[in-house]
Amino acid sequence: MFRRFYFPFVLFHVVAFLFSATLAVYTYSTLKGKDALQVERALDRKLGQLLDEISNELQNQVDKLRSISSYVALTDEVTPSGFDDYAKEFSQAGDSWLLVEWQPIVKSVNRTEFEESIRQRYLQDFRLWEPDSDGNPIAAQHRPEHVPVLFVSTQTDANDTRGLDLAWSQERMKSKYIARDTGNAQLSGFFPIVLAPDTEALPIGFAITLPVYANGVVPKTLSARNAQIKGYIAGVFSIEDTMRRYFNLLTRRGVEIYLQDTEQNIIWVDSQSVRLTSSDVPRSSTTGAISAIGQKWTISLVPSEDYLTRNTSLNPLVFASAIIVIWIVLALLVTWIYRINRQLFYAKDRLEDALQKVKSSEKHYARLSKHDSLTGLLNRRAFFDILDKEIARSRRFNDSLCLLVADLDDFKRINDTYGHITGDLVLKQFADTCVHCCREQDVICRYGGEEFAVLMLNTSIEEGEMIARRLLQEVNNLQTEVVGSKHLVNVTFSGGLTVLKAEDDMESLMARGDHALYESKHLGRNRITVE
Numbered sequence: 017m018f019r020r021f022y023f024p025f026v027l028f029h030v031v032a033f034l035f036s037a038t039l040a041v042y043t044y045s046t047l048k049g050k051d052a053l054q055v056e057r058a059l060d061r062k063l064g065q066l067l068d069e070i071s072n073e074l075q076n077q078v079d080k081l082r083s084i085s086s087y088v089a090l091t092d093e094v095t096p097s098g099f100d101d102y103a104k105e106f107s108q109a110g111d112s113w114l115l116v117e118w119q120p121i122v123k124s125v126n127r128t129e130f131e132e133s134i135r136q137r138y139l140q141d142f143r144l145w146e147p148d149s150d151g152n153p154i155a156a157q158h159r160p161e162h163v164p165v166l167f168v169s170t171q172t173d174a175n176d177t178r179g180l181d182l183a184w185s186q187e188r189m190k191s192k193y194i195a196r197d198t199g200n201a202q203l204s205g206f207f208p209i210v211l212a213p214d215t216e217a218l219p220i221g222f223a224i225t226l227p228v229y230a231n232g233v234v235p236k237t238l239s240a241r242n243a244q245i246k247g248y249i250a251g252v253f254s255i256e257d258t259m260r261r262y263f264n265l266l267t268r269r270g271v272e273i274y275l276q277d278t279e280q281n282i283i284w285v286d287s288q289s290v291r292l293t294s295s296d297v298p299r300s301s302t303t304g305a306i307s308a309i310g311q312k313w314t315i316s317l318v319p320s321e322d323y324l325t326r327n328t329s330l331n332p333l334v335f336a337s338a339i340i341v342i343w344i345v346l347a348l349l350v351t352w353i354y355r356i357n358r359q360l361f362y363a364k365d366r367l368e369d370a371l372q373k374v375k376s377s378e379k380h381y382a383r384l385s386k387h388d389s390l391t392g393l394l395n396r397r398a399f400f401d402i403l404d405k406e407i408a409r410s411r412r413f414n415d416s417l418c419l420l421v422a423d424l425d426d427f428k429r430i431n432d433t434y435g436h437i438t439g440d441l442v443l444k445q446f447a448d449t450c451v452h453c454c455r456e457q458d459v460i461c462r463y464g465g466e467e468f469a470v471l472m473l474n475t476s477i478e479e480g481e482m483i484a485r486r487l488l489q490e491v492n493n494l495q496t497e498v499v500g501s502k503h504l505v506n507v508t509f510s511g512g513l514t515v516l517k518a519e520d521d522m523e524s525l526m527a528r529g530d531h532a533l534y535e536s537k538h539l540g541r542n543r544i545t546v547e
């Protein structure tokens with residue numbers, strides 16, 4: 017009976033799919049990681065370049081402001097047109113400055129006089145302004161010192177900045193004081209630029225402030241620098257205008273740019289600069305610092321998903337196809353292995369089956385070669401094998417051994433009268449009776465057609481005779497039903513009993529048994545003769 021070959025196809029496909037998907041996803045993410053690294057390196061290079069360019073730009077602007085400051089320092093009577101001409105000469109069109117301002121120091125004692133003198137000499141509607149805490153400009157009141165914008169050269173229409181005290185911005189004020197104390201140019205933090213008292217849109221920017229001393233000589237001591245300062249030359253720059261040209265290419269491609277000053281003000285340079293107050297720069301950024309003119313700016317480049325996708329050589333479709341291809345290859349491979357395996361499986365089954373049959377027929381033929389097929393008793397050849405060994409064993413242990421040779425009486429007549437089938441039944445019943453009457457260790461065989469032999473091991477002649485007579489009696493009582501009728505058949509046998517003697521061999525023992533049997537036949541059958 018063949019077993020059924022089972023293969024879990026559904027499970028296989030699930031496993032094959034998961035395997036292919038895992039392989040593809042792993043490869044994809046590894047390559048994507050490499051791509052991301054390349055993008056990061058490219059951004060790093062770009063950032064380094066930007067830092068250099070911006071640093072140069074700032075230094076360039078400082079140099080220009082220094083030239084203007086020398087004009088103010090050396091000129092006794094600075095006029096609006098003179099300042100404007102001079103400022104414009106050094107700040108060519110196309111430069112990134114929004115305003116260049118001259119901010120003289122105005123002490124509280126002469127603040128009103130100063131306002132008045134300016135009105136009389138230059139600007140009839142001149143007024144001093146300063147902002148409140150919310151950044152809204154209000155009229156200047158009780159401050160000990162003012163640094164209002166007196167003259168301004170501007171690239172905007174915002175001439176109203178004249179009179180504004182732009183020191184109201186904390187970042188700007190701080191940079192001004194540092195410039196005054198150190199005597200050096202100072203870059204401010206980021207702040208909203210007020211272009212007029214009623215400015216609505218405040219661009220975010222920064223200022224570069226230079227302290228101006230009489231004759232352009234910077235006093236050596238701090239107290240002297242504080243006492244002798246004449247005012248400040250300041251360049252005010254919009255981040256949007258100044259930085260845009262450096263960041264343009266990157267922002268257009270989807271890289272977000274964040275600028276951070278020393279005061280932790282963060283500017284997001286996008287389509288329009290936005291000052292962030294609470295949000296942080298995203299973590300996944302390429303960051304670099306620039307130290308310029310007393311400030312430290314941090315610039316962070318954050319590539320958008322869109323930018324990463326465009327700069328990646330990986331195509332998800334290719335990997336989706338890879339999953340399917342790997343899946344198909346696995347399926348073909350396993351189908352091939354499955355077929356071979358199934359053939360082997362069934363071949364093994366057939367072999368096992370055949371082997372089983374061979375084994376059972378071996379047993380069958382082994383039994384057939386030793387036994388009589390009708391009665392199941394040992395056959396003549398097997399009997400002689402055993403007889404030979406038992407004679408030798410009896411000799412060695414000095415045991416007594418009896419042999420009974422039995423032959424059914426007038427058996428030919430039974431065959432002739434009732435048929436061979438009934439004859440066979442009689443033979444079988446006689447054999448069963450022998451097995452029943454003799455002991456377990458005795459060896460019984462069908463010696464010939466209706467001749468039998470019983471070897472009684474470890475048995476004296478007296479015991480043997482007793483067993484033989486008991487068998488004779490049992491057979492006498494035996495009745496076999498004729499096949500196909502209710503008629504009963506009786507059978508008898510004649511027996512020759514003998515015991516192994518010292519000089520005996522197999523032939524002599526058998527011959528004496530046969531002789532005794534003939535004696536029984538001769539004396540009238542149905543008897544046992546002992547010899």
Ligand SMILES: Nc1nc2c(ncn2[C@@H]2O[C@H](COP(=O)(O)OP(=O)(O)OP(=O)(O)O)[C@@H](O)[C@H]2O)c(=O)[nH]1
Binds near residue numbers: 464
């Ligand atoms: N039914 C059947 N008959 C068998 C078998 N083997 C031998 N015979 C028959 O047994 C008979 C033996 O006959 P005989 O040798 O003349 O002996 P008998 O008729 O028993 O006469 P005595 O031995 O002198 O008593 C023969 O007819 C054989 O054909 C067998 O296996 N089955």
